[in-house]
Amino acid sequence: PAYPGERLAYMVEDAGLGVVLAGRSVAGVVPVGVPVVVLEDVWAELESCPDTAPDSDGTCDDLAYVMYTSGSTGRPKGVAVTHADVTALALDSRFARGHECVLMHSPQAFDASTYELWAPLLSGGRAVALPQGAALTSESLRELTAAHGITAVFMTTALFHLFAEEDPGCAEGLRELWTGGEPVRADAVRHVRAACPELVVVDVYGPTETTTFATCYRMEPQDPTPEVLPIGRALDNTRVVVLDRSLQPVPAGVAGELYIGGAGLARGYLGRPELTAEAFVADPFGSGGRLYKTGDLVRLMPGGDIEVLGRVDDQVKIRGFRVEPGEIETALTQHPAVRGATVLVRGERSARRLVAYVVSDGKVTPGDLKSYLGERLPAYMVPGVFVLLDALPLTPNGKVDTAALAALPWEEHASPAGEFVAPRNDVEERLAQIWQDTLGTSRPVGVHDDFFALGGDSILSLQVVFRAKQCGL
Template sequence: MLTADGPVAGSPPVSLHGLIAARAATHPQATAVEHHGVTRTYRELDDESTAFAKRLYARGVRPGDVVAICGRRSPERVVAVLGTLKAGAAFLPLDPAFPVERLHLMLTRVAARIVVGDSAGIARLAGVVPAYTYDGLGPAPAAAGTLPAVDDPDSLAYVIFTSGSTGQPKGVALTHRGLDNVIAGHRAILALGPDDRVLQFAPFSFDGVVFETALAFGAGATLILAEDDELLPGDPLAGTIARCRVTYLGAPPSTLAVTPDPGVVPLATLLTAGEQCPPHVAARWRRPGRRFFNAYGPTETTIWATMELIESDEAPAIGYAYDGVRAHVLDDALHPVEAGAVGEIFIGGVQVARGYIGEPALTAERFVPDPFGDGDRLYRTGDLASVAADGRITFLGRTDDQLKVRGHRIEPGEIEWRVAALPGVRDAAVAAVDVHGTTRLAAFYVADSGIDVAAARAAFRAEMPDWMVPATFTRVDELPRGTSGKVDRQALATAQVAAGTGPPAGRPAADLVEQLCRIGAGILLVDRVGPDDDFFDIGGNSLLAAHFVVRLNSELGHKVPLSTVFDRRTMRAMADTLKDRTHA
């Protein structure tokens, strides 16, 4: 049987909130969290999270409940996560940048007891469930006494929502047992220590943020918090790494591709995941004295399931499972494939989630009985791979239509039915299009005439996070289909790239505005960019903005800050800013 049982043995399991108490007892003055000069020691973090748990208890939160947390990166948000776990509840991380409708749907789906957050986050959620700011819960009541014992490893730890195939997101229920195994496994594999400084890069709605928190506190290290604009791909992220003396960074390959390596700072451990890592990205970031890991794992298997240390310039594999995780590559009959053959990845072991909240049929479809276990289940990933004789796994693609955009999993059905519901649209499909090494979402529709793209984007943004809003809407006479009748998404993506090459790069520009329009069209792979078109309304995102700045710097011969694209947005406004800077 060809499986990939991890060769690295982990340490004994310990809970995330238990790590804080243990570290506070042995190193109370060590810095646990740092955010622009504001710090929390391990003792302060332990005391504050215990008091937070008591305040939650006084508000009626009990073991098994779900507490939603909505706010920007801050020490208070970390306290809220730990305090929720200490109260025996599970936390639901909510990104305050998400559309209100989607946030409300998530709160309702998990039947959250309360929601806590900063004032901006809470303002968008009041009225759905009881909502409080972090300090609005009131003082910890003396009568709260001792908190209930929280020692059931199979209890719910947190819920993460992913894109759904039926038009709505689905909530994945993760347990303490799985999270504890992640902590133990990565203490052994990554071997971080108290002197490390872990950057919290992942968005709050993404399970990477759980990993970063667990990794830092599992090592007794410092968790570094920064603002969103300080984590933008390119110079902003590189500057934050250097300024904050970051020693550990986890980021998708598309972010690393446009970010200069700070080089001189002690960035000793790098982890990339969420997308296939191109060899040239690995080659650029590998260096003596730095360990570079490639990781793989669906949300349904508690963050990561396999990992490999990249030690050569060949295409990185996703490696081996670690202790407590079993990775099988199976055929359609759930039989192990031969070495070198292609099959589907199935994940088993203690990190497999409970399932999807409120969706028993979907849970039964994706979480199947383990033919090799003793009453266990396997999560059917839908990912294709080959496995070597020693168990090393190489990712090869998908068995279904699921897309990966900027590290996020997207079910096309959730978006396609919304495009098809637009006035006059008879049929619709979406595809992931590679643009300068980053992936963007493109929508294609069949209609007698064009749609109001601006109105369509506004409607999408009111209901979906930014990374699920199509960058382009293209009218086609018909959708290409294969012999099975399924939409050929690869044909759509290829046609989009071929059609949208932009004006010739060498054509002389009459003025700076025209030059910016030409460069912008080439970056966005569209035929034309107008002087007053908003870069982000015509297909741009943070990664493409970083590519745009690199091209501007190369062709214009002077440094253009990334903030110029975000602040000015149109080519005319950018040109005015650049002219002012040149004449200053």
């Protein structure tokens, strides 16, 4: 419901929706022209319906959902996932024990929700929903675990790193903690395992196109923590191979691209046969199946686990969300005052953020650009910082010189326009210092500054709250 209206309208049209089911509080955001059934108005009718499925002509190969991911061409891609795909994930043997009660806190538009809902329910377990409007904090995780007997939780790498730094004992009482979406730091894992010695920590990997999870690296309480965490091995009925550009296997230790096949492989991209053909290739080993081309550069380690080395394209991960910088750049260049744009990731660890380098005619401000993108893209895709340039630096062959852009200072641009007002008392000084430390900037913070205009996001805001509580504020 928080997506911009333009984005929602595109998804409704692209998916060919015939009806939308919605709660009354969010029914108003549904684009005009689509019938809406307000759930509160039909509860009595729903309660009178049979609790068993009617006979139908449906099969396990029918669609269960379409989930949209960022697209490099400027158009989001709808990943078409079937009932068989969801079942293949939920019935993996790794969920047979330890996942009897799973915390459901991910947005339904994020593929982790597939695990959170169906892994426990299809095995006779329970899914405990985070209260509406609440954020998952270390404090709420403790409270929910104690109140509901939660046994397992998945959290994005960024949130895991935050909890590991601020409150590593918050996972006490859980049996398993799964984390992934970006590379997981070994020091963060050590902090959590030291505070929760009975906890099983799992580094998990999987694109939306392979129905949430495809591989995992499991660390039992007695296992050491590797210096570099691999993404492990394939889940049940999943096949992973490391290939070169000619789709030939590479030896162990040699870098290649990761391809995934087997159960759980999505049907493809809804209504995008050309993109489906590019990403879902015929298995070159004669099985008659398909392999998904992940774009991740990996190597097979001697023991059989897989280690991620980077990307073979420009895709990045921000707080667990896949982001194609090209989609943001396309949206920016549609602004009438913008003549060119490049988007990079800057900052380290929890302070990583999207920075947009923009060439304009001088009649636009960073605030204008942020508002413009906010009307077209989800919040996680809107850069926190906009750097206005006279021209983009180019390499000798005429391409944008991203190395030169990365060398430019950007922190001074991470601030809204307006007069700087220094902190006026001890409380404001301490809060300003917390903001400065959390954002990883040496630039002074003023009392009228906007946290999100400075490059902050939802994960960093949790860190600010935690540090403020520690200081008694």
